[in-house]
Amino acid sequence: MRSERYIPYVLVLPSVVFLLFLFAWPLLEALLLSVRNSSGWTLEHFQRMAADLYFKDALKYTLLLTLTIVPLQVGLALGMALLLGSIAKGRDLFLYVWTIPLGISDLAAGIVWLAIFTERGYLNSFLQAVGVIQQPQLWLSYETPWMIFLAVVAAEVWRATAIVFVILVAGLQLIPKEYGEAAEVFGATPWQRFWKVTLPLLRPSLQVALILRTILALEVFAVVVALGGRNLPVLAGEAYYWYNAYQNPGVAAAYAVLILGISVAATLLYLRLMRTKQEAVG
């Protein structure tokens, strides 16, 4: 009997080793990279990052993108998931169609939307055809960062809402229908049922979806590069330029650590705000 106590540890060992090598070690390396130079410990990389011309915009746009994209996605996905619940026939078809964007890489998604917004893209052709504009408009230029911003939001919502959707659909399916029925019998309107029963019971799934999407939104990069290059600076993009173009791994690592810090803070905030009480599973 005693030896059985070790079995779980033996079984998780391979994944622990894997995580140590591929996550913990590079993470530690990046951390060290950001606070060391050839002569020892330093905050020089962080100072250079903060003093950089692009830093403030990158931070601003990353946070703004996250604050725009995540609520939009969660709201949309929640609506879609609830709609799906009341569809009886062809449910699977809707599910598959809505999850297609999941299979598209973010760079490809960025290029798809570039094809729409570029000077000779679909949007301009369409607007010209219906006669709204005479000349092709330049949508995604450095003079109109807000247009780039909107294009990125559109592309990200189109591309990554499905993952939230899938999580919420799974979460909704886990809620036994008897709770909704009990609420209905005791006089709850559909609206009250949503707020008082469905949403609280969906909280664990919402938490997962929010954390996942927020972290991914803070790392947004490929879509931005495809649509706006550096005209819409973001944190992950800056890390890339400092590493590649400026050949400065220290400052790149400082950016990476900053993203990590914001992600951790956001996660802790979610966990705290949406703390599940003692209920466990009923």
Place this chain on the structure above:
Amino acid sequence: MAGIRVENIEKSFGKFKALSGVSLEVRDQEFVVLLGPSGCGKTTLLRIIAGLEQADRGRVWIGEREVSGLPPRSRRVAMVFQNYAVFPHLTVFENIAFGLRMQKAPAEKIKAKVEQAATLMHIENLLGRYPAQLSGGQRQRVAVARALAVEPEVLLMDEPLSNLDALLRLEMRAELKRLLAESRTTTLYVTHDQVEAMSLADRIAVMNAGQIVQYDQPMKVYQEPANTFVGGFIGSPPMNFLRLPVEGQQARLASLVLALPSEVSGAEVLLGVRPEDFEVYTDQRPQSFPAEVLVVEPLGPHLLLTLRFGEQLLKATVPPDFAVRPGQTIWLKPQPGRLRWLEPTSGQALTAR
């Protein structure tokens, strides 16, 4: 004023017919128990009345209103679910308060009603807990308290005491009966415990295979079962059914000749007698027939005898001090007023009721 009336309810799940033409009327303030074996459609009927399930055919009235097309919240009923459906994210207090909160009742009223209902179900010390911290029986009582707290005119209860220990069940049963009579609540109560049904009901509706086979006062259902199913399902041990030969207007039971209430077409007839409706003697008496004792079971208040009469087995109960042993022949005198005659092929009672 709110009775319940359902008319010709039919409901199929795929090919399976769960309810085939159920009609039932529960009068205002009446306590009706739906009694039947597992899977006979009791829950389905309750869910149709509550509006949680749509009937394929038939109509439902609550009070003066036809509610067939209305959503559950407009039907103004309260329900105790068979699987409790106690909200896991709410405390016991909030669970019981749920219906009142939906009605936007004032806070003092909510507090008073919740405490009242909780005290009645003996869960007043659990109000701050979450359902995951309760036992099954406690959760069930929360479900009952939640339904009582809204003081509905119509109350639907689906086996509300099934998960309680025998003693608690007895106590809760009596308290429910008192409370619901006091508050004049129209109640439809599902159970497959026949003792519970007998003790609570103004009338019992016995269901079998998606149909109501008898709907009458408890003692009528007990003493005058409409068919062999009811006689066998209600009463423990069940009613005896003896197959007897018919001679004209009479049936023959050994040397006994018993008058039949009506003409019988076949050569045989079934005699239904409850085990306690025999007078038992160790010597021959007039108007009695002999049977051999196979088993003697002392059950406390009485002895249960398993007997053989010809090729047929029957059960009889006798006082606990009755001296009898297996192998002995005893004489049984059926009490004349307690006989039930049934048609052997259909199992339906002969008596014109």
